[in-house]
Amino acid sequence: MGSGAADGDPPLIGAVRAGDTALVRSLLLEDEGSGMLDSAFCLAVGTYSGAIAQLLLDHGADPNRCEPETLLPLREAVDSGSPALVEALLDGRIRNTYSRSELLDVRDLARHWHDRGVEAELRRLTGSPGALARTRVQDDEYYSVDEYVLGGRTVRDGHAAILTRLEELLGIRTSFEELMTRAMNHDSDHAAWGSATILLAGRRDRGVWAAAAALRTHPEPSHRLFGAEVLRLTHLLDDSDEDAFAGPALDLFTDWSTEEEDLTVLTEVLVALGEHAVPRADAALLAYACHSDAGVRRAVAQGLTSWSEPPGFPGDVREALLVLMTDVDAVVRRSACLTVAGGRDRDVVFADAMAALLDDADRRVRLVAVYGLALHDDERCVEGARRLPPAPPGTSYEHELDAVWRYERRCGGR
Numbered sequence: 001m002g003s004g005a006a007d008g009d010p011p012l013i014g015a016v017r018a019g020d021t022a023l024v025r026s027l028l029l030e031d032e033g034s035g036m037l038d039s040a041f042c043l044a045v046g047t048y049s050g051a052i053a054q055l056l057l058d059h060g061a062d063p064n065r066c067e068p069e070t071l072l073p074l075r076e077a078v079d080s081g082s083p084a085l086v087e088a089l090l091d092g093r094i095r096n097t098y099s100r101s102e103l104l105d106v107r108d109l110a111r112h113w114h115d116r117g118v119e120a121e122l123r124r125l126t127g128s129p130g131a132l133a134r135t136r137v138q139d140d141e142y143y144s145v146d147e148y149v150l151g152g153r154t155v156r157d158g159h160a161a162i163l164t165r166l167e168e169l170l171g172i173r174t175s176f177e178e179l180m181t182r183a184m185n186h187d188s189d190h191a192a193w194g195s196a197t198i199l200l201a202g203r204r205d206r207g208v209w210a211a212a213a214a215l216r217t218h219p220e221p222s223h224r225l226f227g228a229e230v231l232r233l234t235h236l237l238d239d240s241d242e243d244a245f246a247g248p249a250l251d252l253f254t255d256w257s258t259e260e261e262d263l264t265v266l267t268e269v270l271v272a273l274g275e276h277a278v279p280r281a282d283a284a285l286l287a288y289a290c291h292s293d294a295g296v297r298r299a300v301a302q303g304l305t306s307w308s309e310p311p312g313f314p315g316d317v318r319e320a321l322l323v324l325m326t327d328v329d330a331v332v333r334r335s336a337c338l339t340v341a342g343g344r345d346r347d348v349v350f351a352d353a354m355a356a357l358l359d360d361a362d363r364r365v366r367l368v369a370v371y372g373l374a375l376h377d378d379e380r381c382v383e384g385a386r387r388l389p390p391a392p393p394g395t396s397y398e399h400e401l402d403a404v405w406r407y408e409r410r411c412g413g414r
Contacts, residue, residue, distance in 0.1 A: 050084030126151030201233030274303020311344035341372025
């Protein structure tokens with residue numbers, strides 16, 4: 001939604017004006033333009049670049065520094081259909097500038113767009129009978145939306161997610177059924193789905209748990225997936241001391257993994273099991289280590305844990321990881337290597353397995369192997385880092401290489 005960079009712009013301003021999220025992220029990580037974060041934020045919201053505005057907030061931009069006449073009205077952000085843009089304007093530092101009546105008004109606006117549908121509302125507003133252009137775009141770091149263009153007007157279809165966020169902010173408790181209905185109108189990568197599952201999970205409510213668990217037997221895979229994600233996130237987001245959902249989640253997902261036939265749902269169930277660092281979860285995961293689907297194997301590779309005493313991987317987990325590190329799928333190899341890198345098992349067999357990946361055809365696999373060797377205090381990380389091919393243009397800062405620098409500081413005198 002941004003416009004092209006103007007000649008003479010400072011790099012950060014130019015990147016924001018061009019709508020180049022990757023370049024903005026790179027400049028921020030390099031601490032370029034730290035003195036113009038606030039003006040860059042004002043420009044980002046003014047050009048409807050919600051994801052960039054969020055990045056700038058994360059790096060310290062202060063929305064209070066925007067002149068009132070330059071800050072995009074919240075109503076216009078809701079009209080745009082971008083949840084990321086609305087979220088940027090609901091930042092805690094300026095949230096109290098909106099009255100409750102204004103929030104209720106934009107809530108009603110979001111509901112209007114949601115109920116009417118973007119295409120129907122666009123045709124009403126523009127009066128255009130022409131062809132509608134529709135593309136999937138990334139709205140923030142995690143979720144995407146569909147973007148519609150008609151009659152010279154561009155609108156994203158994130159109004160369901162915006163509506164959910166505004167209801168939460170207003171203290172309106174939307175029912176499980178309503179939130180699920182909003183999610184079911186989209187796929188699981190859409191912001192409407194993400195906002196619904198996160199909100200429900202954050203309630204840590206027994207009634208929500210029961211409603212989500214009941215979906216396990218639903219005939220439609222999309223409903224089972226929604227239930228599985230709400231249950232997984234309920235446990236994952238439970239930061240209370242009692243962790244009341246840990247036991248029920250482990251029991252439910254262990255049983256569920258033996259009967260689920262849909263690959264997408266099964267993968268979600270296995271990811272949930274991987275969030276339990278106990279032998280029982282490992283055993284359930286190992287049953288799928290040789291599955292034909294790469295996504296399933298990825299869930300296994302990232303979910304296995306080292307837990308035995310002395311610290312290390314049990315024999316069957318060790319064997320599975322060594323096989324997964326040679327998988328035909330690059331993401332599986334990378335996931336298994338990352339699990340080994342972060343594990344507490346320092347057996348030389350794992351260091352040798354990571355060293356074998358230093359010549360992998362996939363650069364990101366090689367990067368993780370370098371990272372793992374550095375964590376394992378293996379000198380081969382230095383040569384591996386030196387031999388890495390150049391990062392593709394637009395690649396974010398690779399923090400994995402910091403581990404090599406720390407290794408050299410730690411072990412260079414040996």
